[in-house]
Amino acid sequence: MKRGFFCRDPRDVAxxxxxxxxxxxxxxxxxxETEAYLAEGDPAxxxxxxxxxxxxxxxxxxxxxxxxxxxxxxxxxxxxQPAGVPGCVLIRALAPVAGVDxxxxxxxxxxxxxxxxxxxxxxxxxxxxxxHYGVDLCDGVDPxxxxxxxxxARDVVAGPRVGVGAAMTLPLRYYVADDSxxxxxx
DNA sequence: CTTACGATTCCC
DNA sequence: GGAATCGTAAGG
Numbered sequence: 739m740k741r742g743f744f745c746r747d748p749r750d751v752a753x754x755x756x757x758x759x760x761x762x763x764x765x766x767x768x769x770x771e772t773e774a775y776l777a778e779g780d781p782a783x784x785x786x787x788x789x790x791x792x793x794x795x796x797x798x799x800x801x802x803x804x805x806x807x808x809x810x811x812x813x814x815x816x817x818x819q820p821a822g823v824p825g826c827v828l829i830r831a832l833a834p835v836a837g838v839d840x841x842x843x844x845x846x847x848x849x850x851x852x853x854x855x856x857x858x859x860x861x862x863x864x865x866x867x868x869x870h871y872g873v874d875l876c877d878g879v880d881p882x883x884x885x886x887x888x889x890x891a892r893d894v895v896a897g898p899r900v901g902v903g904a905a906m907t908l909p910l911r912y913y914v915a916d917d918s919x920x921x922x923x924x
Numbered sequence: 925c926t927t928a929c930g931a932t933t934c935c936c
Numbered sequence: 937g938g939a940a941t942c943g944t945a946a947g948g
Contacts, residue, residue, distance in 0.1 A: 808932055810940065
């Protein structure tokens with residue numbers, strides 16, 4: 739995945755990221771749901787309250803991983819836009835492509851359909867956590883992103899984001915219509 | 925040092 | 937509907 743891909747508005751990156759393949763060693767999956775977090779005017783974005791140790795990587799160059807914890811779970815984002823502009827895209831769900839058996843071991847006793855249908859679930863299935871904070875997702879070293887079969891633009895749906903405290907109804911969430919791994923249908 | 929609070933998930 | 941549970945950030 740070329741770094742230039744991420745050097746754009748988070749909304750465009752979020753939409754175009756659908757279909758991209760996330761790889762981490764033996765496990766891989768096709769992204770089917772994302773959310774954009776804007777660099778400016780977005781109270782729900784972590785970078786909204788400024789630059790801190792936690793949000794530091796958001797202000798760096800695009801294509802790097804911004805991993806954060808909420809409660810006891812980790813979530814994976816990709817930094818978008820040029821250095822100094824803290825936009826990012828949250829990877830909310832993906833469809834398993836390889837290593838399903840390993841995902842089952844990591845996720846415990848859950849149905850296959852719930853292996854990776856949520857931002858924290860996919861991190862657990864892919865063994866991604868805070869230790870991946872700031873890693874380059876464009877350098878080919880795991881974990882990394884690869885171009886996948888482009889999904890039909892007509893299948894892409896936009897809607898309100900999930901679980902954000904600051905009530906934001908802008909359509910910043912993108913997902914593949916009718917995909918069974920999308921975390922929630924609206 | 926102390927307190928408040930989640931970009932979630934799973935179980936009752 | 938509610939608890940789990942811990943790092944981060946802000947305030948004293």
